Amino acid sequence: MIAQYWAVTIxxxxxxxxxxxxxxxxxxxxGRAWGHEKNxxxxxxxxxxGSAHIRFxxxxxxxxxxxxxxxxxxxxxxxxxxxVREVGWEGLIGAAVFIFILLAGLVYDARMGALxxxxxxxxxxGRHESF
Amino acid sequence: MxxxxxxxxxxxxxxxxxxTVVVVMLSxxxxxxxxxxxxxxxxxxxxxxxxxxxxxxxxxxxxxxxxASSAVGFPTLxxxxxxxxxxALFYMALILVAALACSTLANAxxxxxxEHREEFYLLLLSSTMGAMxxxxxxxxxxxxxxxxxxxxALYGMAAYxxxxxxxxxxxxxxxxxxxVASSFLLFGMALLYAAYGTLExxxxxxxLVFEDSVGIWTLIGVGMMVIGLGFKLSIVPFHMWTxxxxxxxxxxxxxxxxxxxxxxxxxxxxxxxxxxxxxDTKLHTVIAVLAALSMIVGNLLxxxxxxxxxxxxxxxxxxxxxxxxxVVALRAGVTDGGGELSFTGxxxxxxxxxxxxxxxxxxxGAFGVVTLVSSPSRGQDVAQLHxxxxxxxxxxxxxxxxxxxxxxxxGIPMTAGFIGKFYVLALNMNEELWWLAGTVVLGSAIGLYYxxxxxxxxYLAEPGEIQRDAAHDWGQRSGGVMVLIxxxxxxxxxxxxxxxxxxxxxxxxxxx
Numbered sequence: 339m340i341a342q343y344w345a346v347t348i349x350x351x352x353x354x355x356x357x358x359x360x361x362x363x364x365x366x367x368x369g370r371a372w373g374h375e376k377n378x379x380x381x382x383x384x385x386x387x388g389s390a391h392i393r394f395x396x397x398x399x400x401x402x403x404x405x406x407x408x409x410x411x412x413x414x415x416x417x418x419x420x421x422v423r424e425v426g427w428e429g430l431i432g433a434a435v436f437i438f439i440l441l442a443g444l445v446y447d448a449r450m451g452a453l454x455x456x457x458x459x460x461x462x463x464g465r466h467e468s469f
Numbered sequence: 470m471x472x473x474x475x476x477x478x479x480x481x482x483x484x485x486x487x488x489t490v491v492v493v494m495l496s497x498x499x500x501x502x503x504x505x506x507x508x509x510x511x512x513x514x515x516x517x518x519x520x521x522x523x524x525x526x527x528x529x530x531x532x533x534x535x536x537a538s539s540a541v542g543f544p545t546l547x548x549x550x551x552x553x554x555x556x557a558l559f560y561m562a563l564i565l566v567a568a569l570a571c572s573t574l575a576n577a578x579x580x581x582x583x584e585h586r587e588e589f590y591l592l593l594l595s596s597t598m599g600a601m602x603x604x605x606x607x608x609x610x611x612x613x614x615x616x617x618x619x620x621x622a623l624y625g626m627a628a629y630x631x632x633x634x635x636x637x638x639x640x641x642x643x644x645x646x647x648x649v650a651s652s653f654l655l656f657g658m659a660l661l662y663a664a665y666g667t668l669e670x671x672x673x674x675x676x677l678v679f680e681d682s683v684g685i686w687t688l689i690g691v692g693m694m695v696i697g698l699g700f701k702l703s704i705v706p707f708h709m710w711t712x713x714x715x716x717x718x719x720x721x722x723x724x725x726x727x728x729x730x731x732x733x734x735x736x737x738x739x740x741x742x743x744x745x746x747x748x749d750t751k752l753h754t755v756i757a758v759l760a761a762l763s764m765i766v767g768n769l770l771x772x773x774x775x776x777x778x779x780x781x782x783x784x785x786x787x788x789x790x791x792x793x794x795x796v797v798a799l800r801a802g803v804t805d806g807g808g809e810l811s812f813t814g815x816x817x818x819x820x821x822x823x824x825x826x827x828x829x830x831x832x833x834g835a836f837g838v839v840t841l842v843s844s845p846s847r848g849q850d851v852a853q854l855h856x857x858x859x860x861x862x863x864x865x866x867x868x869x870x871x872x873x874x875x876x877x878x879x880g881i882p883m884t885a886g887f888i889g890k891f892y893v894l895a896l897n898m899n900e901e902l903w904w905l906a907g908t909v910v911l912g913s914a915i916g917l918y919y920x921x922x923x924x925x926x927x928y929l930a931e932p933g934e935i936q937r938d939a940a941h942d943w944g945q946r947s948g949g950v951m952v953l954i955x956x957x958x959x960x961x962x963x964x965x966x967x968x969x970x971x972x973x974x975x976x977x978x979x980x981x
Contacts, residue, residue, distance in 0.1 A: 428472070442491050442498075449498035 400452055411440055472547070478527070479545035479553040481520040482561055483605075486598045489513025490591060497587035507576045510590040511569065514597070518565045525558050549669060550611035552978075556818075557605035559976030560736040563826060564604065567728040568597040570833045570951045574840045575721040577948035582630065589629055593725065596622035600733035607744065609658045609668035612737055616654070616701070619730060620647050626725065627718040639717025646700070646710045654697025660690030674745035691752055695759075701734045702789050703782075705762040712774075715782035720843060720852070723778055724836035727785050728829045735792060739821050740978055742799050743814065753800035756793060757905055763790025764912035771919050777839055777852040780919060781832070784878055787912055788828055791893050794909060795820045798900040810977065816899060820892040822973035823966070827877070827885035830959050835874040837952035838867050854923065859931035868927045870956045877959050879920040880913055885962040888969075 379386050418425065418433045425432075447453055477484070493509050496502075528544065544554030572593055579586040599618030606612045624647070628640020662668055664687045665676045677683065700707040715723045767786030774780040798817050810818075842860065843852050861868035877886035890913065897906035962969050 439491055442495050446494050446498040 397455065401455075404447060404452060408440065408444070411436075476545060476547040479524060480547050480551065480605075481524055482517045482558075482565070483598060483601055485513060485517040485520055486594055486601065489517075490594045490598065493587070493590050493594060497591070501587060503576075503579065503586045506587040506590050507572065510572050510594060513594065514565055514569045514572065518562060518569070521558050521562045521565065524553065525555065546607075550608040551602070551605050552607040553605055554978055555976040556736070556740065556978035559822060559972065560604035560732060560825075561601045563732055563829060564597060564600045564729050567732065567829050567833060568593060568600075568725070570837070570955065571721050571725040571729070573947040573951045574724060574837055575719075577946055578719055578721050578840055589626065592622040592625045592629070596620075596626065596725070597729065600729050603733040604736040604740075606737060607670050607740070609661075609670075612741075613651075613655065613658070615737075616734070617651065619733060620651070620701070623722075623726060623730060626722045627714055629722065630719050633717075635717035636719065637717075639714040642710055642717075643714045650697045650700030650707070652697075653693045653700075657690045657693030657695075657697060660686050660693065664690065670741050670744035677745060688751065692755070695752070695755070698734055698738050699759065702731060702738070702793075703786050704759050704789060704793060705766045705786065706759070708763070708767070708786050711786055712770075712779040712782040715785075716776055716778045716852075720778065720836055720840040723781070724833055724840070727781065727832045727836065731785065731789065732825050732829060735789070735821065735825060739796060739799075739817070742796055743818075743978060750800060753797055757797045757902070760790050760793035760797060761905060761908045763787060763793065764908050765790075765915075768912045768915040768919075772915070774919070775854050777854055777857060777923065778836075780854075780923065781835060781839075784916065784920075785832065787916060788878070790912065791890065791909055792821065792824050792828075794902070794905045795824070795893060795896055797902060797905060798896050813900065815974075815977075816892075816896050818977060819970070819973050820889075820896045822976060823892050823969060824889035826969060826973070827889040827959070827962060830955050830962070831874050831877040831884075831886055834870060834952055834955035834959060835878065837948060837955060838871040838874070841867060841948055841952065854926050857923070858926050858929050861928045862931045867952075870952055872924050872927060873956055873959065875920040875924050877963070879917045883960070883963045885959040885966070885969075887963060888966045 414436065415433065418429055422429065489510065489512075492513070493506055496509055497506055544552060546552050572590065575589055575593065579589055596619050599615045599620070599622065601615075602611060603615030603619060606615055624640050624644040626640075627643050628637050630636040631640070658668065661673065664684060665673055667673060667676070677687075696707065700710075703711040715726065718726065764787050767783050767788075767790055771780050771783035771787070774783060795817050798813055839852050842857065842864075857871075860871070873884065877884035880886045880890035890909070894906055894909055897903075897909065
């Protein structure tokens with residue numbers, strides 16, 4: 339194997355050697371500069387503002403979860419879509435049952451207020467109980 | 470294979486529970502009404518239970534088909550994944566009864582919550598559906614599907630009263646540990662698939678018959694599956710989560726966890742072991758050691774507990790240990806020369822069925838009393854032993870029922886628990902597993918001490934201030950009625966077990 343691909347092996351080794359030489363020589367010959375500005379995160383030349391630890395609204399997670407659920411479930415319909423002629427009426431009934439269950443889930447989510455994006459105080463006085 | 474009406478009829482119990490899930494969800498979306506949703510749930514579960522009986526009797530007259538063809542009749546193979554036979558129907562009925570009991574208990578418990586009571590029934594029904602799929606699965610895919618459907622809903626149920634920190638902790642703990650166990654199970658399945666190219670229990674067993682020695686990867690695969698299932702059954706080296714989760718979860722959820730999930734996983738484990746029986750004897754040695762460890766460690770750790778829910782958790786570890794000793798008896802194989810079920814195989818199935826049924830009854834009764842006494846309507850869900858002190862002088866009937874359940878858990882004659890333990894011992898004697906039988910006796914002796922400790926505290930003098938009490942009209946509530954029925958059945962099966970034995974004997978898996 340190695341006998342067959344010796345050229346590749348040499349190429350890999352030569353690349354590694356070149357990299358080691360470039361980094362090594364630069365670190366030995368080059369100068370070093372220390373400073374406060376060097377330790378700030380690089381933001382395309384703009385000064386960073388504030389901490390990266392912000393609190394997200396729990397709504398984001400709820401919406402993300404809903405998206406994942408419905409997206410993944412809709413994925414199953416592709417299997418039916420590519421074979422819609424072959425599976426015939428039985429397939430249609432099966433897919434209809436599946437979609438109906440998804441729809442029931444959507445109705446439930448909507449009624450629970452999971453799809454109401456605005457914060458509570460900005461909404462018209464609470465139509466439904468929400469989470 | 471096409472799904473015909475016969476197939477749909479066979480999985481009627483599953484379909485009914487599935488429809489109930491959607492109906493309860495829409496009804497909760499339409500109007501938040503606790504009583505309405507609880508009633509819908511109970512109606513759905515009862516219909517499913519009735520359909521189990523219907524499917525069983527409709528199948529009695531039909532001829533048994535061979536497995537390969539898609540012939541109609543009973544038992545019915547619905548797709549290669551699901552087998553509806555007497556075995557599956559018996560355990561489905563057991564699961565449905567336990568789920569019904571838990572939903573009546575939850576009804577009383579949830580009255581104390583001020584919001585989002587209805588979703589509990591959704592989770593309970595989904596979990597029940599997963600358990601029902603699990604007991605009828607003859608394929609790794611449906612095994613995993615059922616297990617996850619059951620477990621994922623259970624995480625939500627354990628963390629249901631999330632404003633209590635312990636409940637949230639128990640839910641998250643159970644979720645993380647359970648996910649690890651599931652990955653072990655999946656890896657084990659993958660190794661088996663790599664070795665044999667099939668995931669069906671029956672064809673796995675067939676491949677193994679023609680093999681002289683089991684390969685190392687097969688052994689590792691089966692070992693990893695044992696780890697995954699052992700976690701769900703809380704067998705000893707994998708038992709750490711059990712007391713914490715039982716303690717933190719709401720009492721009806723602990724009852725559900727201790728009955729439905731254990732029954733379903735154990736039933737599928739036994740089915741797997743029966744359909745692929747010729748695994749290496751090393752595996753059976755490992756299972757024997759696990760069983761012995763569970764009996765001893767579970768009982769020893771229960772000795773020092775001051776919380777009744779934790780105590781019941783440890784006691785369930787020990788009980789699963791007793792049960793697992795029945796699986797060890799399968800090492801000799803289950804068929805005799807003619808392909809019929811051997812005496813040992815029959816005895817194993819009978820022991821499993823009877824022990825699980827009596828264990829479910831007893832555990833439901835015990836957790837039922839705990840729920841009635843410690844419901845959160847007046848403060849926190851607490852189950853310290855001193856809260857039960859002097860219960861006899863306040864609620865004599867409840868105290869008597871709890872005493873009776875403790876006696877049944879300990880395996881005292883005249884209770885259903887005795888019949889189960891008798892079967893386990895008889896099986897061990899029959900198989901000449903002397904040291905395992907000795908461990909059962911030793912474990913029961915240790916167990917008697919802490920069961921008696923609970924009983925003693927029930928009859929001690931009443932403490933000065935009463936911290937916890939059941940509602941005055943507990944006997945007229947659904948949870949109270951359920952506890953009474955469980956106690957009566959425990960007594961009935963303790964004295965006259967023949968109906969139960971007949972039922973279990975009729976519920977043999979397909980092919981036997």
